[in-house]
Amino acid sequence: MLRRRTKLAAIACVGIVAVGGVAALVTLGPNTPEAASMPAVATATAERSDLVDHVELNGTLNYGAVSQVGTSLQGTVTSLAEAGATIKTGDELMRVNDEPVTALRGALPAWRDFEPGMSDGRDIQQLEESLASLDYFWSTPDEHFDWNTATAIASWQRDLGMPWRTTLERGRIAFLSGDARVHQRLVSTGEPAAEASLEITGTELHATAELDAKEQQLLRVGENVDVKLPNGTSQAGIVETVGTAVEREDSSGKKTTKIPVQLGLKDSAQAADFANVTVRVSVNRTVAEQVLNVPIKALLAQPGGSFAVDVLRDDTVQRVPVEVGKFADGRVEITAGELAEGDVVAVAE
Numbered sequence: 563m564l565r566r567r568t569k570l571a572a573i574a575c576v577g578i579v580a581v582g583g584v585a586a587l588v589t590l591g592p593n594t595p596e597a598a599s600m601p602a603v604a605t606a607t608a609e610r611s612d613l614v615d616h617v618e619l620n621g622t623l624n625y626g627a628v629s630q631v632g633t634s635l636q637g638t639v640t641s642l643a644e645a646g647a648t649i650k651t652g653d654e655l656m657r658v659n660d661e662p663v664t665a666l667r668g669a670l671p672a673w674r675d676f677e678p679g680m681s682d683g684r685d686i687q688q689l690e691e692s693l694a695s696l697d698y699f700w701s702t703p704d705e706h707f708d709w710n711t712a713t714a715i716a717s718w719q720r721d722l723g724m725p726w727r728t729t730l731e732r733g734r735i736a737f738l739s740g741d742a743r744v745h746q747r748l749v750s751t752g753e754p755a756a757e758a759s760l761e762i763t764g765t766e767l768h769a770t771a772e773l774d775a776k777e778q779q780l781l782r783v784g785e786n787v788d789v790k791l792p793n794g795t796s797q798a799g800i801v802e803t804v805g806t807a808v809e810r811e812d813s814s815g816k817k818t819t820k821i822p823v824q825l826g827l828k829d830s831a832q833a834a835d836f837a838n839v840t841v842r843v844s845v846n847r848t849v850a851e852q853v854l855n856v857p858i859k860a861l862l863a864q865p866g867g868s869f870a871v872d873v874l875r876d877d878t879v880q881r882v883p884v885e886v887g888k889f890a891d892g893r894v895e896i897t898a899g900e901l902a903e904g905d906v907v908a909v910a911e
Contacts, residue, residue, distance in 0.1 A: 605874060606857050608905045613850040613890040617780045621771035621789070621825065621843040623836050625743050625763035631655060632748075632759030633663045634733035639751050639759065648765055649742040652696045658733075658755045662722055666692035668737035676715065676730040682706050688737055689730070693718060741765045767830035769799060771843050775807055775819040780847055787825055789833075790842040797833055799825045799843075850888045853895045854903060859910040861886070861894065871901060872908040879908065 637659035643649060651667045668688030674680070676689060682705040690703035690711060699714040712728035720726045745761040769789050773781060781787070785801040805822035812818070825843060827833055862870045862881070870883045884899030901907075 604909045604911050605906050606860060606909045608854060608856050608896070608901055608903055608907060610852055610854050610903045612848050613853060613855055613888055613893060613895060615780055615847045615849050615890040616844065617773075617777055617847075618842060618844040619771050619773065621769040621841050622838065623767055623769050623789075623833060623841055624838055625745070625765065626768055626824075628745050628761050628763050630748065630758040630760065631665075631736050631738070631742075631762055632757040633658060633736070633755050634757055635659075635663065635731070635755050637755050639749055639753055639755050642747055642749065642751060643744045643760060645744050645746050647744045649738065649744065649762065651692055651741075655736060656755070656759055661724055661734075663733065664722070664735050665738050665742070666735050667695070667740070668692065669739050670737060672732060672735055672737050675732050676707065676711070678707060678712055678728060680707050685737075686711065689735075690714070692737075738762070767827055767833055767837060768802070769825040769827065769841055769843060771823050771825065772810075772820040773823055775821060778804070778807075778821050781823055781845060785845060785847060787843055787845040789825065789827060790844070791833055791836050792839055792841070793836075795832075797830075798828045800828065802826045849890045850895050853887065853897075854901065855893045855895050856901075856907050857909050858889065858892055858894050860907040871896075871899075873901065874906045874908065 633656065635658045639656055639658060640660045641654075641657040643653075643655055649655060649665045651665065653665050654662045655665050656663045666689065668685070668691070670685050670688055672685065674685070676686070680686070684705060686707050687703050687705045690699050690701075693699035693714045694703055696718065698718045699710065701710040715730050716726045716728045719730070741764075742762040743765045745763050747760060749756055749759045781801050781804060783801050783804055787799045787801060789797045789799045791797060801823060803824040805824075807819050807821055810818050810820050856871060860871045861884075862872065864870050864883070868883065869886055870881050873880045873882050882900050884901055885897045887895035887897040889895075
């Protein structure tokens with residue numbers, strides 16, 4: 563931004579003062595000292611450029627929401643997946659009485675035994691699809707338990723070191739919606755098995771942050787962001803989700819409204835060493851392209867809620883009524899008025 567100091571000489575000289583965050587013009591009378599004794603006035607140039615909003619906020623790198631998984635089986639935990647381990651379809655979550663509890667894929671929780679003669683249901687199709695992905699089910703997965711289902715269950719359990727049996731008891735598997743990462747153990751080996759034995763998360767590292775409600779429009783799904791890591795390097799990211807407003811209360815009891823945001827990293831593997839640490843998130847968002855604009859401090863409030871700017875032309879000051887558009891990063895779009903690119907305007911200090 564171009565700024566310079568200009569001394570004005572005119573029959574009626576002007577000074578700029580700040581009133582309520584915008585500039586106000588004061589006209590000096592005929593006894594005003596000549597221009598040489600007037601204080602210098604800050605100026606700027608009207609530009610035609612993009613208006614870009616910039617926002618920075620603190621975020622945290624993490625693997626997403628934490629949930630719990632375990633088993634309804636009775637017995638003793640004899641082994642347990644390690645914290646940080648990735649769990650895929652067919653991987654072992656834990657062992658109870660030295661028999662495995664395995665992760666399969668599906669959105670519907672396992673809620674009953676699988677056995678011949680059971681009623682049809684989506685959980686059967688989930689089971690068959692998972693067994694098919696492990697090369698144990700060769701028919702077309704559907705919601706009906708038949709001979710193909712029973713044979714696949716028996717073959718799979720035999721290869722896991724268990725007896726040949728065509729039934730699958732509740733608690734022997736856990737349906738997960740996708741690959742998971744073990745966040746932490748909630749029980750130890752030697753303790754009784756529990757339905758909350760492990761905490762798990764997603765496998766992709768994300769940055770999460772909270773926006774003030776007034777900044778909600780600054781981050782939108784699909785927006786590109788920059789995530790600065792503690793070692794000084796930066797990662798390119800993208801806004802994945804923008805949540806609904808939640809009310810927060812600080813230590814003093816003051817309540818504020820926050821908007822949770824989740825940001826994906828384009829190369830999350832490079833940030834894996836910084837899980838659960840604070841990062842700096844910044845974004846530049848173009849709100850208007852190639853528009854005429856001036857600093858907000860150049861605006862002069864006028865009666866009736868209108869605005870004007872003082873333009874310096876030929877050692878005189880001309881007040882020019884203007885109409886304004888969008889605001890961004892200390893500048894404002896001029897949508898109408900006798901103002902041109904390159905005009906020098908007075909700016910309140």
